[in-house]
Amino acid sequence: MKRTTRLLQVTALLGLTALLVACNGNSSSSMGTMNLAVSDTPVDGAQMVVVAFTGVDLMSSSAGLQTFQFASERSINLLTLQGTASAQLLSGVNVPAGSYQWLRLDIDPANSYIVTSDGARFPLEIPSGSQSGLKLVSGFTVDQGSTTDFLVDFNLRQSLTESNAGGTTSYLLNPALRLINLETSGSVSGTAASTLLIGGESINNTSCDPAVYVYPQGTTVFNGFDVSIAGGTAPLTSATLTLDASTGLYDYMVGYLAPGNYVLAVTCAGNDTSGATSLAVALPQNAMVTANADTTVNFVP
Numbered sequence: 001m002k003r004t005t006r007l008l009q010v011t012a013l014l015g016l017t018a019l020l021v022a023c024n025g026n027s028s029s030s031m032g033t034m035n036l037a038v039s040d041t042p043v044d045g046a047q048m049v050v051v052a053f054t055g056v057d058l059m060s061s062s063a064g065l066q067t068f069q070f071a072s073e074r075s076i077n078l079l080t081l082q083g084t085a086s087a088q089l090l091s092g093v094n095v096p097a098g099s100y101q102w103l104r105l106d107i108d109p110a111n112s113y114i115v116t117s118d119g120a121r122f123p124l125e126i127p128s129g130s131q132s133g134l135k136l137v138s139g140f141t142v143d144q145g146s147t148t149d150f151l152v153d154f155n156l157r158q159s160l161t162e163s164n165a166g167g168t169t170s171y172l173l174n175p176a177l178r179l180i181n182l183e184t185s186g187s188v189s190g191t192a193a194s195t196l197l198i199g200g201e202s203i204n205n206t207s208c209d210p211a212v213y214v215y216p217q218g219t220t221v222f223n224g225f226d227v228s229i230a231g232g233t234a235p236l237t238s239a240t241l242t243l244d245a246s247t248g249l250y251d252y253m254v255g256y257l258a259p260g261n262y263v264l265a266v267t268c269a270g271n272d273t274s275g276a277t278s279l280a281v282a283l284p285q286n287a288m289v290t291a292n293a294d295t296t297v298n299f300v301p
Contacts, residue, residue, distance in 0.1 A: 030098075031145075032142040032143050033094055034090060034095050035091055035092065036088070036152070037088050037150075038089060038152045038153075039081045039085065039087075039152070040078035040079065040153070040155075041153070041156055041237055045116055046117060047079070047119070048079055048114065049077065049078045049114050050075050050076065050111075050114070050115075051112045052110075053070065053089060053106065053107055054107060055069040055070050055106040056089055056104070056106065057104040058102075059102045060101075061099040078154050078156060082239075082240070083239065083253040083254075083255050084187060084256070092147070096142075097145070101137070101139060103138075104135045105135075109123075122169055124171055126173045136179050138179050140181070148183070150179060150180065151182055153180055153237070153256055154177060159175045159176050160173055161174070180256045182256070185255075185291065186291055186293050186295065187257060187294045188214070188254045188262070188287050188289060188295045189251075190296050191247075192266055192300075194249065196250075196283070196301055198268050198282040199280025201280070203250065207268070208268035208270065209240075211238050211266070211268075212241060212254065212264055212299075213238045213265055213269075214254055214257070214263075215234075215235055215236060219263045219284075221233060222265060222267075222279055223235070223279065224276070225272055226273055226274045226276070227272055229278060239254040241266065259289050260289060262286070262288075263286055264285050264287050265281035265282065266282045267281045267282070282299070283299045285299070
């Protein structure tokens with residue numbers, strides 16, 4: 001089940017007490033300060049996707065492994081972290097300044113779970129989760145004598161799969177993660193008209209789960225997260241369109257985008273299903289994202 005719809009946009013700032021286990025003898029003159037948060041793109045058919053975090057590990061090119069263990073396990077419902085909402089994992093921790101090779105989120109699979117739209121609760125299986133956690137092998141830098149803010153974006157649209165092996169239902173979380181420097185990220189927001197047609201289907205049909213998909217610059221053939229056709233381009237991320245009863249318009253916000261040029265298009269995310277041979281989109285538009293700013297893109301027929 002890798003279809004998504006934005007369920008709720010809330011602001012969640014969860015301060016997690018972290019304990020530095022190893023500092024490798026670095027002096028304060030060679031240190032920097034780091035904040036780390038998590039955010040999410042959600043999934044259809046779920047009320048909750050809860051991941052239990054137990055710590056964070058960082059591998060420094062020069063100082064070696066830096067390990068932080070939380071004083072108590074923290075369970076975070078990723079579906080509450082939409083748009084520009086996030087939950088803090090590390091806040092104001094001191095780490096050796098310099099280059100880092102990877103970041104790992106330590107988790108407890110036994111206390112991680114999903115609640116589906118009908119209220120049923122199932123285990124959330126995370127391959128090697130209890131041994132190696134969720135690892136991002138992408139380099140990053142912490143500056144000396146200053147604070148660096150990072151965010152890990154969970155894309156559940158690409159990550160969550162239903163399994164019925166052996167007649168038992170479970171859900172597999174193979175996260176598609178992005179590490180984002182908040183100092184150099186921006187957002188796109190706007191509205192879509194309630195009269196919009198998407199491949200002949202009205203945006204307000206109950207069968208349409210309207211969403212805005214974000215693609216790389218120059219995209220002309222649009223794949224979905226589960227729809228792949230020859231010559232098509234997969235979306236980078238997405239946001240749900242939510243009806244505002246007071247205005248009659250559908251609102252959306254896509255957070256944490258790197259500066260650059262993108263193509264945005266409206267689709268019925270519920271039609272983005274495995275085995276489909278095409279994905280209808282409406283009103284593709286170019287958007288230029290700049291750091292620490294919000295770009296407005298409206299979809300009007």
